[in-house]
Amino acid sequence: MNVRIIFRVLGLLLLIEGVAMLLALFVSVFYQEYDQFAFLISSGINVVLGIIILYLTRNARRDIGRREGYIIVSLVWIVFSFFGSLPYVISGAIPNFTNAFFETISGFTTTGSSILADIEALPHGILFWRSITQWLGGMGIIVLSLAILPVFGIGGMQLFMAEVPGPTPDRISPRIRQTAKTLWGIYLIFTVAETLLLWVAGMEIFDAVCHSLTTMATGGFSTKQASIAHWSSPAIQYIIIVFMFLAGTNFTLSYLAIKGRFRRVFTDEEFKYYGLFVIAFTLVIFAGLIISSNTGIELAFRDSLFQVVSIITTTGYVTADYLLWTPVLTVIIFALFFFGGSAGSTGGGIKIMRIVLLLKNSYYELRRMVHPQAVIPVKFNKHSVDPKIVTNVLAFFMFYFVIFGFSTVIFSMIEPDMESAMGAVATSLGNIGPGLGNVGPAENFMHIKPVGKWFLSFLMLLGRLELFTILVLFSPALWKE
């Protein structure tokens, strides 16, 4: 195994994280708050350590095999979260390391679960750093490094596939570096656009920047304890809905739309189902709210749409506490925990494409029962799907549910309430944010025991890397080669 290249890539990425911390440093200098020193030190540690590692590994061979790929990607996310928690600890904003690590990995994985009980009390630099962690994690740390650094050579594709292991969306360009650049370009454009729109709609510019960073990442961290419910302005809420929806859309489609190829976008099957699920769930919850509460029609519609888009894209912002709705609506929201964004989006979870492939396969099976001799492959976007992909999706789905089941059992030893345990596990694995019961939208994760926080942190990572990248590390086959 090429151990040196693993360290070399980690060193490079520490440098990137150090530079990202400088952004937060600027913010804290601008606001002249107490966290300046923390960012200076943290950034310094990252940069110095990164340079030392790069120097020590200067002779590393450039080849990155399958095994190195999975190890690098898994380690990157852990190392990033470890060093990313330094500003919280050093500034004293989150003095306890376990809490700081939980908050950081919840950031990088774009989960958005928080241990903070008084977010508004934090300095601006720290709030900005929280948002930046989500933004960096949203499009992928590896994808970022591919976009800005020409160093990886042949190993780039290996790393890209390990970070985005799902049913592969069409690549925009055959050259992986060009694809990464284009993805990050669109990501940046959308983030800037949302910032401007939120600002025009009346949000403070600082809040507008932070929320745009966490919307586009489908992250869900807010600068306010009440999340988006802090702003009662319908305009602000609708703007966020639109950008959450965009963030949950395959970025390749956004690229095509920007290029004017709308026909291709609206004939995309995953996009159609994504839209269909959003509309269907919104209407059902809207009807439920109208029947069961005295909320006005517009507000009921907005609350339904906002919560559905927020949960299905795995963003996790809230404008209404769905645990206070009539029970059936809470159950529907919980069912949405098992959906997720489109393939090639920043959304996590099981993902629309996988769900559609599985539903189609099930439906086709009924046809196969009627015509047992015929070979009836699953079709997607008018092409037959390779049975290998269907088997892969099946494997993913089974792992997802087994991990969900096992984790719920384990977590209910830590948190005895079954509903809370299921909620915490599902929201962490799906990178959503709020859960059920005592980790619902109006609560936070502070009261979870330390071992529980480490456990949920692991689930977030597992979910963000779509299970396989982590699981394959435990597979004997990988080490026997």
Next chain:
Amino acid sequence: MNVRIIFRVLGLLLLIEGVAMLLALFVSVFYQEYDQFAFLISSGINVVLGIIILYLTRNARRDIGRREGYIIVSLVWIVFSFFGSLPYVISGAIPNFTNAFFETISGFTTTGSSILADIEALPHGILFWRSITQWLGGMGIIVLSLAILPVFGIGGMQLFMAEVPGPTPDRISPRIRQTAKTLWGIYLIFTVAETLLLWVAGMEIFDAVCHSLTTMATGGFSTKQASIAHWSSPAIQYIIIVFMFLAGTNFTLSYLAIKGRFRRVFTDEEFKYYGLFVIAFTLVIFAGLIISSNTGIELAFRDSLFQVVSIITTTGYVTADYLLWTPVLTVIIFALFFFGGSAGSTGGGIKIMRIVLLLKNSYYELRRMVHPQAVIPVKFNKHSVDPKIVTNVLAFFMFYFVIFGFSTVIFSMIEPDMESAMGAVATSLGNIGPGLGNVGPAENFMHIKPVGKWFLSFLMLLGRLELFTILVLFSPALWKE
């Protein structure tokens, strides 16, 4: 479509049901109780109606196609449950038709959920009829008719496959009628053996018969309100454990064992996993009980083993209320709701073979990631599994979870508590019996609203016929032929 043959088969089966009612009539005559008249009338209705139908359809063509097969099997179970509820209604034991139908279909599908709050108050004939419904349903109504009637000709296989649609276990004999006879023969032998053993162990002969009927069917109806907890005798409880385990084993293996071919039994992969799951879950729950309660070691072991075997085989007897255990153990029991007996057993649920195939496929997928060029098929009992079967199992699994999710949402409109709703849906779909929350082991289903009872009845039927037989009726492909 050959409508006449559909009616003809239904007519025949009404006759069988009428004869079965005569057995209950003998019991009520023996005990000289008030239900004699009810059985006389009910049996009369069945027999007369059956004869009329047989007379009217005497010229029916004999051919049973795919479509007729699915329709016949689905209808048989509904018709059986409709006429099977007559004794309850006529005798006044369960005067309300909805309740009587629920109790009957819960019997035939071997679910074992009950609306009765005072079982001991019922006359012996009614108690016996409850047990008989489960026993008839356990091995399958169609399989029974194949065993005793030579009438179906070429359509027999069609019907057999529609009633037992799962991954087909090895058939014992190439001739379907011989297979059905052998299966029923073993079923009868085990039932008699259990009766004798329970009687020797100190159970009243009447209770011994009833419990043997419902054990071998993995049904779970008891003649006592407290279920098996009524008997504190360890001998009785261990006997029932052994026979529940046998009932959840592939009957082909029991046949081989009776023939002395033990080697074949113990090398069977499904059987090994079945044993493994039972042992693993028992040990975990046993450890949990020892840590969290003051129960003695033997009792803790027996309670763990009994509940695990009862739930995994989908029998549903109880000797301990698992809702009173420490929460994590309840969650583990709930996870067991999604297992089920072996293929070719009387147990319901997802079934061990499907779970093992899916787990294996997931595990193999990690290997496929490491060797993406290699073709790595799933192996079972040392043979490669046809990818078609894997896809079929995937389709089943997806349907199961989508139906579980949808039904929980719908049912939580009827029963607002999420845990109770999940429990009621999972226990009905898996043909288990007791659920969670207000339908837990110490409760009954009386308080569920009528619409909820009909809904759960439908789920029991869906689960008993392993989804596909019912679902294919809603598939346009079936009707387009």
